[in-house]
Amino acid sequence: xxxxxxxxxxxxxxxxxxxxxxxxxxxxxxxxxxxxxxxxxxxxxxxxxxxxxxxxxxxxxxxxxx
Numbered sequence: 001x002x003x004x005x006x007x008x009x010x011x012x013x014x015x016x017x018x019x020x021x022x023x024x025x026x027x028x029x030x031x032x033x034x035x036x037x038x039x040x041x042x043x044x045x046x047x048x049x050x051x052x053x054x055x056x057x058x059x060x061x062x063x064x065x066x
Contacts, residue, residue, distance in 0.1 A: 018065040027065055
């Protein structure tokens with residue numbers, strides 16, 4: 001698992017951040033960037049404990065949790 005992602009040649013540091021699915025969505029934590037596909041992140045949905053893969057491009061569009 002990597003710490004940085006890459007979107008169109010730009011390095012993105014998101015690991016360890018908390019975000020929400022859209023403006024009013026549920027909270028998730030960014031656990032890491034997939035080593036074999038740096039366009040995908042592994043996230044933990046806080047409410048359910050589910051770990052899943054999520055596109056980095058969408059993750060970047062989601063707001064940082066407050």
